[in-house]
Amino acid sequence: MAEENTVFIGKKPIMNYVLAVVTQFNSGSDEVIIKARGKTIGRAVDVAEITRHRFIPDAKVKDIQISTEQLTSEDGHTANVSSIEIFLTR
Amino acid sequence: MAEENTVFIGKKPIMNYVLAVVTQFNSGSDEVIIKARGKTIGRAVDVAEITRHRFIPDAKVKDIQISTEQLTSEDGHTANVSSIEIFLTR
Numbered sequence: 001m002a003e004e005n006t007v008f009i010g011k012k013p014i015m016n017y018v019l020a021v022v023t024q025f026n027s028g029s030d031e032v033i034i035k036a037r038g039k040t041i042g043r044a045v046d047v048a049e050i051t052r053h054r055f056i057p058d059a060k061v062k063d064i065q066i067s068t069e070q071l072t073s074e075d076g077h078t079a080n081v082s083s084i085e086i087f088l089t090r
Numbered sequence: 091m092a093e094e095n096t097v098f099i100g101k102k103p104i105m106n107y108v109l110a111v112v113t114q115f116n117s118g119s120d121e122v123i124i125k126a127r128g129k130t131i132g133r134a135v136d137v138a139e140i141t142r143h144r145f146i147p148d149a150k151v152k153d154i155q156i157s158t159e160q161l162t163s164e165d166g167h168t169a170n171v172s173s174i175e176i177f178l179t180r
Contacts, residue, residue, distance in 0.1 A: 042131035064154035
């Protein structure tokens with residue numbers, strides 16, 4: 001579960017993240033974790049699906065974890081935000 | 091996996107869907123499936139998290155499945171859209 005095997009999903013074009021995952025696998029990783037929070041959760045699922053359907057056919061979804069993270073803004077307010085971790089293995 | 095135990099996530103206020111899930115459990119279901127496609131996937135995770143943290147503390151995420159569905163529009167174009175199914179049990 002090293003950070004180097006984790007791809008964090010943000011607001012860049014979706015194929016950037018797919019490429020990051022594919023690169024991880026092609027450089028020898030046997031597990032890549034796709035992680036996202038809040039509004040990017042749907043994009044994490046897209047990245048996992050595109051990776052395994054188009055680029056790494058033998059990649060499998062080993063596990064999916066969801067959780068709630070508490071974020072504190074600079075003015076001290078806290079907000080709960082959902083997060084997802086998709087564990088892809090080959 | 092009967093349809094009656096499935097809550098489909100749309101664009102209504104999030105608490106509507108939480109209430110639907112809670113109602114299913116309180117009417118005797120031991121499993122409720124939260125299903126969403128595309129942009130509402132993040133909301134499905136929110137519904138699962140709010141349900142188990144605030145309303146049904148003994149509810150657990152038994153499994154999460156992701157897949158790709160092919161949608162055909164009226165003019166014959168097809169588009170791939172990711173989907174998620176979250177299986178909550180108590």
